[in-house]
Amino acid sequence: xxxxxxxxxxxxxxxxxxxxxxxxxxxxxxxxxxxxxxxxxxxxxxxxxxxxxxxxxxxxxxxxxxxxxxxxxxxxxxxxxxxxxxxxxxxxxxxxxxxxxxxxxxxxxxxxxxxxxxxxxxxxxxxxxxxxxxxxxxxxxxxxxxxxxxxxxxxxxxxxxxxxxxxxxxxxxxxxxxxxxxxxxxxxxxxxxxxxxxxxxxxxxxxxxxxxxxxxxxxxxxxxxx
Amino acid sequence: xxxxxxxxxxxxxxxxxxxxxxxxxxxxxxxxxxxxxxxxxxxxxxxxxxxxxxxxxxxxxxxxxxxxxxxxxxxxxxxxxxxxxxxxxxxxxxxxxxxxxxxxxxxxxxxxxxxxxxxxxxxxxxxxxxxxxxxxxxxxxxxxxxxxxxxxxxxxxxxxxxxxxxxxxxxxxxxxxxxxxxxxxxxxxxxxxxxxxxxxxxxxxxxxxxxxxxxxxxxxxxxxxxxxxxxxxxxxxxxxxxxxxxxxxxxxxxxxxxxxxxxxxxxxxxxxxxxxxxxxxxxxxxxxxxxxxxxxxxxxxxxxxxxxxxxxxxxxxxxxxxxxxxxxxxxxxxxxxxxxxxxxxxxxxxxxxxxxxxxxxxxxxxxxxxxxxxxxxxxxxxxxxxxxxxxxxxxxx
Numbered sequence: 001x002x003x004x005x006x007x008x009x010x011x012x013x014x015x016x017x018x019x020x021x022x023x024x025x026x027x028x029x030x031x032x033x034x035x036x037x038x039x040x041x042x043x044x045x046x047x048x049x050x051x052x053x054x055x056x057x058x059x060x061x062x063x064x065x066x067x068x069x070x071x072x073x074x075x076x077x078x079x080x081x082x083x084x085x086x087x088x089x090x091x092x093x094x095x096x097x098x099x100x101x102x103x104x105x106x107x108x109x110x111x112x113x114x115x116x117x118x119x120x121x122x123x124x125x126x127x128x129x130x131x132x133x134x135x136x137x138x139x140x141x142x143x144x145x146x147x148x149x150x151x152x153x154x155x156x157x158x159x160x161x162x163x164x165x166x167x168x169x170x171x172x173x174x175x176x177x178x179x180x181x182x183x184x185x186x187x188x189x190x191x192x193x194x195x196x197x198x199x200x201x202x203x204x205x206x207x208x209x210x211x212x213x214x215x216x217x218x219x220x221x222x223x224x225x226x
Numbered sequence: 227x228x229x230x231x232x233x234x235x236x237x238x239x240x241x242x243x244x245x246x247x248x249x250x251x252x253x254x255x256x257x258x259x260x261x262x263x264x265x266x267x268x269x270x271x272x273x274x275x276x277x278x279x280x281x282x283x284x285x286x287x288x289x290x291x292x293x294x295x296x297x298x299x300x301x302x303x304x305x306x307x308x309x310x311x312x313x314x315x316x317x318x319x320x321x322x323x324x325x326x327x328x329x330x331x332x333x334x335x336x337x338x339x340x341x342x343x344x345x346x347x348x349x350x351x352x353x354x355x356x357x358x359x360x361x362x363x364x365x366x367x368x369x370x371x372x373x374x375x376x377x378x379x380x381x382x383x384x385x386x387x388x389x390x391x392x393x394x395x396x397x398x399x400x401x402x403x404x405x406x407x408x409x410x411x412x413x414x415x416x417x418x419x420x421x422x423x424x425x426x427x428x429x430x431x432x433x434x435x436x437x438x439x440x441x442x443x444x445x446x447x448x449x450x451x452x453x454x455x456x457x458x459x460x461x462x463x464x465x466x467x468x469x470x471x472x473x474x475x476x477x478x479x480x481x482x483x484x485x486x487x488x489x490x491x492x493x494x495x496x497x498x499x500x501x502x503x504x505x506x507x508x509x510x511x512x513x514x515x516x517x518x519x520x521x522x523x524x525x526x527x528x529x530x531x532x533x534x535x536x537x538x539x540x541x542x543x544x545x546x547x548x549x550x551x552x553x554x555x556x557x558x559x560x561x562x563x564x565x566x567x568x569x570x571x572x573x574x575x576x577x578x579x580x581x582x583x584x585x586x587x588x589x590x591x592x593x594x595x596x597x598x599x600x601x602x603x604x605x606x607x608x609x610x611x612x613x614x615x616x617x618x619x620x621x622x623x
Contacts (some may be wrong), residue, residue, distance in 0.1 A: 037271060050620060059525055060616035089526020095618065098522045112526045159526070173617075 004071070004225065006031040006166055006199050007056060014051055014064035021050045025051045026064055027064065027222040028075050031100075031169065036192055040210035043219035052219070056089055057083045057169045057202065077135040087116055091160030091198075093170040097152035099144035099159070106140040107129065109158045123162075130158045134188060150181030157188055167199045168192065174206060186212065227508050231544050233501030234595055237494060238552025239559050241591040244490040246560040250582035251574075253485035256451075258574040259476055261357030262414040264324070264445035265454045267475065268310065270302050271467045272287070303327075303442045310444060313465055317457060322354025322447035327431040329442070330400035333424065335387035342383060342424050344397070344430020355447035358412065358425070365391040365410020373429045376409035382421035384411045394417075397426075401436045415575025495594050502598030505544060509537050509606035520610055521618035534611035540602025545596060552595065553588050 014026040023046045033039055043048045054060045056067060058074055067074050069089060069175050074082060087166045091112075109130060110123035118126075133136045134154045139225055144152055153173060157178055170189065174182035192198045193214075202213060218226040307325050314323050327346035332339050349371045353359050359367055363381060370376045372389055377388055377397075382522055390396065393408045406426065408601040426434075448454055454471035475478060513520075519531045564581040 052614040054620070059619070060614070063522055083524075083529045084528075086525065092525045095520075096622070098518065098619075100519055100522070112525075115527050117530070120259070163527075 005068075006070065008066075009056060010066045010068075012055060012062045012063045013069070014050070014055060014060075015022060016104040024221050026055070027140040029065070029219075029222070029224055030215070031217060031224060033199045033201060034167045035166070035199055036193055038193040038200040038202065038213045038216060039215045039217060040202040040204055041219060042204060042207065042210045043207065045205075047219045048222045049219055051173050053169050053201065053203050054152070056088050056167075057092060072197065078174075079214060087112060088163055089166045091157075091163070091165040091168045093153070093156050093168060093173045095172040095175040097144065097149075097156040099152060099155060101144055104141050104143055105136065105155050108144065108155060109162055110163075113162045127158070131155075131160055134158050142174055146172050148181075149177055150184055153177060153181070153185050154188060157192075161192060161196075161198065165195075165198065170202045171199060173202065178214065181216045182206065182209065187215060202204040227507070227544070230501045230508065232341060232550055233497060233504060234544065234548030234599065235551045235555060237498035237501055238549065238591040238595050240497060240554040240555030240606065241494040241594070242553065242587050243559045243563055244494055244608070245487065245587040246581040246583065247579060248483065248487040249587070250564075250580040252480070253582050254576065254580040255476075255479060255483065255574050256455035256472070257518050260320075260415060260472060261282055261361070261450055262354040262419060264476070265448040265451045265472050266446040266458045266469055267443050268304070268314075268446060268461060268467050268469045269443040270379060271305070271465075277584055302405055304444060307444075310465060310492070311465065314446065314461070316443065317461065319449050319453060319457065321449050322351065324348065324351040324445045324447075325428060326352070326433060327428055327437070329400060329431065329435050331397045331434070333387065334384065334396040334398065335389050335393065338387060339398075340383060340387055341422070342380075342397075343422050344424050344426055344431060346426055346428040346433075346435075348428050352425075353582050354447070355445045361412040362410050363413045363415050365408070366405070367410065367544065370409035370425075373409065374430050375406055376427070378410050378412050378425040379408055379421045380420040381413040382417060383424065383605045385410075386421070397424075397434065400434045402434075404429075404430070404434055413572070413575065417571055421424040428461065453598050454480075470597055489611065491590070498595050498598050501548075502602040503530065504602075505541065505599060506602035506605060509541070509603060510609075513537065513606045513610045515615055516610075517618055518622050520613045521615040521622075524613065524615040525619065531613035533608040533613060537607035537610055539602050541599055541607070544603075545599040548595060548599070552591065556591065557589065 008031070010030050012029040013024070013067065015024045029048070029052060030133060041052065051060070055062050066139050069085065074085060076177060077085070090207070099110070103111070106124060106127050107119050109127040110120070112124040114120065128137060132141050134157070135160065136154060138152060139147060139151060143199070144155065148153065153176075156169075168189065172189050173189070174185050177185060189202065190212070191201050194202050202210070205211050216226075217224055227288055265499075274488055289530050304325070311323055311325065314320060329344055330586075331342055331344050333342045335470055340558075349367070362378070365378075377395065380394070384390065387395075389408055391410055396410060397404050397406055412425070448457065451472060455473050458469040458471040458474070461467070524533065556617060559585070560581050563579050567577060567578050570576050
């Protein structure tokens with residue numbers, strides 16, 4: 001059975017000016033992601049992997065091209081709608097955990113749900129469930145700096161999935177972790193894709209990790225080459 | 227941040243306290259001069275044969291212009307007091323009219339003499355346009371009202387001539403010499419008046435001056451003294467007599483008080499301004515320090531407004547605490563200031579700080595503090611809202 005794509009990007013172009021000289025980061029990039037699929041993007045530094053991720057994650061706008069999320073042209077949406085889509089449909093995981101240091105693990109995980117309008121009680125209950133799934137429930141009341149690197153990254157993933165998004169965008173999520181923690185983080189993402197039908201788009205330099213994914217997209221000089 | 231909050235609290239407190247003091251002394255001064263000289267003084271008459279008034283606005287704010295002084299006939303004092311009194315009675319807002327015959331004389335006690343200005347009054351009329359009854363510090367007013375040959379003497383004159391109630395004095399000048407009995411001593415608080423004014427009966431004054439019907443001026447009381455300039459202009463326009471409001475009469479002192487009030491407001495507002503700058507600095511640094519967190523929050527679905535709201539709310543909380551505490555401290559401070567002993571004699575008489583309990587001082591302090599704190603919060607908040615998450619996250623990694 002063929003699934004309709006969760007996300008489609010067509011002819012994306014992106015450039016920026018550096019000291020008055022235009023630098024073309026993405027050149028006619030087109031791709032699509034299917035639900036429940038874990039896809040990796042690999043390529044040399046500066047080839048436009050992260051830029052593509054931020055465009056697909058509605059954090060930035062391309063110079064031209066189209067992005068459809070659930071068949072909705074998200075580039076035509078206003079800033080407020082894109083903000084809501086980020087909260088409800090997307091989850092981000094970065095190379096660094098980027099947890100709010102002033103908040104406990106539980107509050108960090110509950111944050112996107114609180115923004116979605118849920119009560120503190122409901123948000124905390126769901127956050128505990130997610131943390132329990134990741135084996136971190138006993139760390140719920142701790143602050144991020146008291147956790148190991150692997151734990152911090154798992155908390156970041158827990159925060160990314162609290163609102164049950166359709167797509168997780170992960171920018172080198174294992175880039176700061178040792179091989180053991182990298183495997184744990186990957187297995188968590190892989191499990192989310194298979195068990196909860198969440199698509200995962202993974203930017204990585206780790207070839208071994210990339211090849212474990214359902215699909216690998218190779219980029220060079222702002223283009224998808226494979 | 228704590229220092230900025232303390233600055234807001236102190237700024238508001240000092241603003242309230244200084245305004246309460248300056249406006250307190252001003253209000254006290256106005257009460258004193260209204261209670262002594264009335265709201266409007268109607269005196270000499272000019273008759274310009276070429277037309278007295280060349281220009282006057284409806285609200286009476288324009289001054290009168292005499293086209294030709296040479297041709298204007300000048301009539302000293304009030305020639306037809308009854309007619310003027312009847313005419314004044316038709317104006318609304320006038321609470322009392324007192325006819326006064328003014329003149330100079332020499333007052334002699336037991337051992338020495340002193341030059342004085344006598345005011346011939348009818349007590350019943352004059353009590354409606356002044357606080358003379360309340361200014362009596364020795365003696366009984368009934369003794370004055372019932373005895374036409376009695377006299378009320380200014381406190382400083384009494385001191386100089388060593389006079390007391392019941393003493394007999396001799397007034398020389400005018401048509402000759404008359405002997406009067408002191409019914410009481412009065413103190414207005416205005417030293418210039420207390421050291422040279424005496425009150426006698428109008429009939430006695432006319433007799434002494436040799437003018438059977440004339441008066442020197444009318445002292446007029448108003449239900450709303452603030453309207454004195456407009457009414458004075460109308461009276462002057464209609465009656466042709468020079469009419470001076472208390473605001474015009476005391477303009478120099480009122481300007482001094484106004485300058486003091488504005489000066490203290492500006493000085494104290496600078497405390498609020500500095501506190502606002504402190505808050506701005508703290509928030510600006512916070513925005514820089516929290517740029518990454520703001521970018522992450524934006525990636526999670528927090529809007530630009532959410533990012534701004536964090537700082538605006540902090541500003542509002544600081545402002546609220548500052549306003550509440552500042553107003554409370556201002557109120558308490560004003561009370562304690564009003565209890566401090568301070569002897570002032572000259573333009574008025576007081577033995578302690580005079581304060582004015584006016585809600586407008588609090589409202590002004592709240593307004594000024596709010597403007598500074600809101601601007602100090604809004605600029606960094608706006609900057610926080612403009613953070614582009616992709617750019618910041620890319621730069622951070």
